[in-house]
Amino acid sequence: MVKGLLMVKSLDKSPLDLSKSGVKTPVQETLLTPRFYTTDFDTVAKMDISGYETELRAVIDELKADYNRHHFVRDDEFKQGWDHIVGEKRLAFIDFLERSCTSEFSGFLLFKELSRRLKDSNPLLSEAFAYLARDEARHAGFLNKSMADFNLSLDLSYLTKNRTYTFFPIEWVIYTVYLSEKIGYWRYILVFRHMEKNPEYQFYPLFRKFESWCQDENRHGDFFKALLRSQPQLWNNWKSRIWVRFFLLTVFATHTMTVFERGNFYEILGMHPRKYNTQVIEETNKTAAKAFPIILNTNHPYFFWYLEQCALYNQKIIDLNNVQDWGIVKFFQKIPLILMIFWYMFKIFLIKPIDTEATREQVC
Numbered sequence: 001m002v003k004g005l006l007m008v009k010s011l012d013k014s015p016l017d018l019s020k021s022g023v024k025t026p027v028q029e030t031l032l033t034p035r036f037y038t039t040d041f042d043t044v045a046k047m048d049i050s051g052y053e054t055e056l057r058a059v060i061d062e063l064k065a066d067y068n069r070h071h072f073v074r075d076d077e078f079k080q081g082w083d084h085i086v087g088e089k090r091l092a093f094i095d096f097l098e099r100s101c102t103s104e105f106s107g108f109l110l111f112k113e114l115s116r117r118l119k120d121s122n123p124l125l126s127e128a129f130a131y132l133a134r135d136e137a138r139h140a141g142f143l144n145k146s147m148a149d150f151n152l153s154l155d156l157s158y159l160t161k162n163r164t165y166t167f168f169p170i171e172w173v174i175y176t177v178y179l180s181e182k183i184g185y186w187r188y189i190l191v192f193r194h195m196e197k198n199p200e201y202q203f204y205p206l207f208r209k210f211e212s213w214c215q216d217e218n219r220h221g222d223f224f225k226a227l228l229r230s231q232p233q234l235w236n237n238w239k240s241r242i243w244v245r246f247f248l249l250t251v252f253a254t255h256t257m258t259v260f261e262r263g264n265f266y267e268i269l270g271m272h273p274r275k276y277n278t279q280v281i282e283e284t285n286k287t288a289a290k291a292f293p294i295i296l297n298t299n300h301p302y303f304f305w306y307l308e309q310c311a312l313y314n315q316k317i318i319d320l321n322n323v324q325d326w327g328i329v330k331f332f333q334k335i336p337l338i339l340m341i342f343w344y345m346f347k348i349f350l351i352k353p354i355d356t357e358a359t360r361e362q363v364c
Helices: 041-045 049-064 087-117 123-146 157-161 168-195 206-228 238-261 263-268 275-289 303-319 327-349 356-362
Strands: 019-022 036-038 165-167
Touching: 019 327, 036 087, 041 087, 049 123, 049 206, 087 123, 087 157, 123 206, 168 206, 168 238, 168 275, 168 303, 238 263, 238 275, 238 327, 263 275, 275 356, 303 327
Parallel strands: 036 165
Antiparallel strands: none
């Protein structure tokens, strides 16, 4: 492994950017920040789900049961002052809260709009997306209240109106949301298990909610798995295999770059960023075998080395962005760094994947 990747970048210790009293200015949008999405709602309305309706109804019944409706409660443990959390720990945790809140709120907006648009044309899917939106709104609200403990909050109405919306075809939405929900499950459950074993790192009660949280993520992923399998064109031809490979790669590369960029947060939790990233990706890849026709070969000797090269060059780009007044020179200096990220991603793409359809009975 590259020695430089053992080092993590500390967060900028500059004062938090506040647009008005207690309201935090949203983080600048980059390739790695949570994005807001829209899709082709008419195409979703015309989707034929009849071949997988039994499985979809079973998952929707679980969503309807709302097992976590009483779990996201700000109990007495939250009712205390948090001014003792200071310095880099405070900044790193606020950064985590903001990005997590933005991500959950992004999901809420997309699912809410899908539910509204499908109400007449596809009532079953409309019902499902309404439950998904309910969960995402609950998560976003809980995170925003946690930010309030640190005398900050996000103006979610401002985000709704002013954030850039990226169009994704519904096929891309299904692939990416399935993966984001499943990787979210593993991210939360691994932190939760670590905190159970090492309670000395439990500096804020939100971490105790991660077990319930990850079960929501898991159920959401199960819904998108059923939706994906209901559409044979998303898994039973050579084009779908290329797309699956591409989205697995981009999700894993993005996760690696994000973890290494904010490695100090995981070190504050007493976790090794590299080991955490490796375990999250390995477990998510195994889980994806239940939905996708192929998965990536994470056992390849260069798989994680290539991913960490992407993180290394991403950090070089971040360092360049922090240099002031370089103008056009900075732009041209970033080009070879970006190309190197794509080069290592391409090398991962060329690693022969693992065929899961051949062993479907064993992994489902």
